[in-house]
Amino acid sequence: MTEPLLEFRDVTIQYQTNRGPITAVSGASFSIEQGEFSGLVGESGSGKSTLVKSVIGGLDSNGSVTSGKILYKGEEIQDYTEAELNKHIRWKEISYIPQSSMNSLDPLQRVSEQALDIASVHSDLSKAEALERFRELFEIVGLSPDRIDDYPHQFSGGMQQRAITALALFLDPALIIADEPTTALDVIMQDQIFKYLDRVKASTDTSMLLITHDISVVFESCEQIAVLHGGQVCESGSVEDVYRNPTHPYTVLLQRAFPDIRYPDRQLEIIEGHPPEQLGEVTECSFVDRCPWAVDECHEHPPSLDGVADSTQSHQSACYRNDEMRELKGELVELAGLTDGGERND
Numbered sequence: 001m002t003e004p005l006l007e008f009r010d011v012t013i014q015y016q017t018n019r020g021p022i023t024a025v026s027g028a029s030f031s032i033e034q035g036e037f038s039g040l041v042g043e044s045g046s047g048k049s050t051l052v053k054s055v056i057g058g059l060d061s062n063g064s065v066t067s068g069k070i071l072y073k074g075e076e077i078q079d080y081t082e083a084e085l086n087k088h089i090r091w092k093e094i095s096y097i098p099q100s101s102m103n104s105l106d107p108l109q110r111v112s113e114q115a116l117d118i119a120s121v122h123s124d125l126s127k128a129e130a131l132e133r134f135r136e137l138f139e140i141v142g143l144s145p146d147r148i149d150d151y152p153h154q155f156s157g158g159m160q161q162r163a164i165t166a167l168a169l170f171l172d173p174a175l176i177i178a179d180e181p182t183t184a185l186d187v188i189m190q191d192q193i194f195k196y197l198d199r200v201k202a203s204t205d206t207s208m209l210l211i212t213h214d215i216s217v218v219f220e221s222c223e224q225i226a227v228l229h230g231g232q233v234c235e236s237g238s239v240e241d242v243y244r245n246p247t248h249p250y251t252v253l254l255q256r257a258f259p260d261i262r263y264p265d266r267q268l269e270i271i272e273g274h275p276p277e278q279l280g281e282v283t284e285c286s287f288v289d290r291c292p293w294a295v296d297e298c299h300e301h302p303p304s305l306d307g308v309a310d311s312t313q314s315h316q317s318a319c320y321r322n323d324e325m326r327e328l329k330g331e332l333v334e335l336a337g338l339t340d341g342g343e344r345n346d
């Protein structure tokens, strides 16, 4: 087996505050393979941004990786300095599209000038080569190559998002991390983004890590998924496995909180409560207070990620009741009038 492109191995990240340390990510493990699109899903406050910022050195100054390893192409990078990240990782290897990416273009510069700035600092491309490449990338993200000399304000929100993606692809990075790329956009624009992401996938061998609170976005556009709750990875695996057989209680409920093309009439579930803010060391399952199936054991120690029975090897879930989940889910399935396989009973 080839080594993963990016791997989080038992990573814990804390923020120091005057109330004590907040554990934003706790013992998180998952990996991203070369050429794959992966999705990291979780509600607000679950630690998604913290986890991805730890890769590119963007953590707030009171935050740090307190244990575990982050491996990029097999190399430990969790302790890289700013200078090392700039030299070895940013733009060339990993580019990051932040949550408020619409504001990340310089309003006073033509987008082509912004591309040339990146090229002059991080590559050996001549001006003509850089502009040619930028035109090609505009084409890939579905913008007219004639528009590379426009100013950001001449683009709509969705077009700016595409221009930023073209910049992120510019130096041919191995991985793009896109933080909530569709959140601020209407459904038509979201649909266009999925279409151009498909085109990026078909035209490049770049891997993508998509951060989102919307599990259906990941089911639609990724191959792998990791679900985060209260800083813990609850479930991970191929999208196919997790879509067909969600096994952690949070994933089961999260999937039912979003529309699903298979069950157009299904009533959407509401998951009561919020992910907890974890002050100090994490001593229990982060989902225990919201889980309909919690038992005493869930309070005693956070469960580890284990393989899901009758699934492929990569499918893992962190729940003490993994083995009973089929029967437990049956209660919900019956209520929704579905068979266990997901087809309708009637």
Ligand SMILES: Nc1ncnc2c1ncn2[C@@H]1O[C@H](COP(=O)(O)OP(=O)(O)OP(=O)(O)O)[C@@H](O)[C@H]1O
Pocket: 015, 016, 017, 022, 023, 024, 042, 043, 044, 045, 046, 047, 048, 049, 050, 051, 060, 062, 063, 213, 276, 277, 278
């Ligand atoms: N600088 C900070 N100092 C203290 N706590 C922080 C800091 N930044 C984030 N946190 C806390 O860490 C936890 C995880 O936050 P994070 O922003 O990573 O979650 P998220 O899933 O990305 O949420 P969102 O989708 O709202 O961005 C939360 O409890 C948050 O309050």
